[in-house]
């Protein structure tokens with residue numbers, strides 16, 4: 153056993169291979185992971201940067217490279233999972249067969265519980281596919297336990313396809329008070345000599361009843377028995393519709409909608425999973441107070457569901473932007489405050505760490521931090537290419553809130569200020585010229601520029617533009633964003 157402390161209600165920013173080393177052995181009840189797949193349709197990067205996507209496709213171009221990347225991470229997850237713990241690996245057809253073999257090796261075949269097939273009710277695959285193959289409308293979730301002694305709570309659903317019609321067809325009787333019920337056989341399927349008895353003048357079935365006489369009396373008192381008018385008929389059991397828990401959930405999940413452009417919970421993150429999917433997994437394989445871990449956390453759907461269901465949680469993501477989005481989401485939905493109700497560990501805090509970030513991550517960081525500094529909301533661009541020199545926008549806080557209610561956070565609005573970000577030590581005069589053109593093209597006369605520093609020429613030009621009343625550019629240094637961040641904590 154390692155001597156690390158388990159820190160729950162924490163989001164770790166970094167590669168899970170490294171961050172998991174801080175989590176003690178056998179301390180987690182449930183691990184879910186939804187890592188980037190072996191497919192360039194799924195992005196490991198936040199809000200899909202084209203260049204990064206290509207780099208990703210190159211890196212995981214073949215299944216072997218993908219499995220080699222995932223294996224040490226899954227082994228760490230196996231280490232931190234309690235003996236009674238459960239493990240769910242979410243993937244799609246690109247790598248699922250290779251993933252299954254890897255998981256059998258790590259968990260052993262005997263601890264494989266289910267392949268859950270999530271049939272997205274709607275989705276890309278159902279409408280568009282190549283002419284020479286079938287469309288794809290499912291994803292796989294491999295469910296393993298560390299040992300056979302694991303938590304499992306059966307799940308029920310009313311939303312399974314066709315279940316409504318089934319209920320309508322089978323629950324056809326109604327009490328005088330309006331209660332709807334169906335009648336069910338009370339005969340024992342196999343011979344039960346001790347359960348062969350007459351009841352209120354009704355003869356027993358050939359094999360006897362399915363219940364004892366005491367139970368028959370009890371159900372009779374509760375009005376749960378159906379007595380046919382003809383005494384030669386058979387007593388049956390009444391099952392009330394209002395007591396039905398739903399259809400027991402099997403391994404085909406066809407009742408959970410994917411996130412669509414109209415989903416209320418949509419954040420604009422391409423691989424965001426529905427909260428209800430995570431709720432089902434958490435409800436099935438954990439109890440209140442248990443520890444849930446998602447090591448590829450994205451925009452934090454697992455954490456949101458875990459919080460809602462009274463579980464402790466830990467999230468890890470390599471993208472600092474993802475960690476910030478999770479933090480914001482926890483505040484938006486539950487008013488949980490970073491630094492008080494939960495913690496975000498290892499976000500870049502120094503200029504050196506910021507210099508080392510991938511370019512798009514640095515841009516996201518800068519735009520969001522600038523929003524905090526200027527008391528506006530900084531929204532990084534969704535699409536990094538073809539945006540003509542604008543990397544993000546600052547919105548007045550009340551407009552941003554309104555847009556959030558509209559579920560259109562990234563749509564256009566008239567009231568914003570453009571932001572340009574350069575991950576360079578000295579942004580120069582040509583950079584300023586380009587930004588001025590971008591601001592003008594955008595029909596604005598004010599904007600913000602973020603870099604580590606500026607050349608004398610750049611500063612001179614900004615002063616001149618302001619003096620002649622042409623364009624007002626605020627030059628912001630990364631050091632002042634860092635200072636403002638540390639003071640706000």
Ligand SMILES: C[S@@+](CC[C@H](N)C(=O)[O-])C[C@H]1O[C@@H](n2cnc3c(N)ncnc32)[C@H](O)[C@@H]1O
Nearest residue numbers: 167168186423424425448450451453469470471
């Ligand atoms: C498919 S998304 C997860 C989406 C998530 N289930 C949700 O509903 O929001 C995969 C995430 O894994 C993160 N990631 C990729 N490699 C990682 C690594 N080595 N360690 C931690 N996170 C990683 C990516 O930044 C991305 O946010």
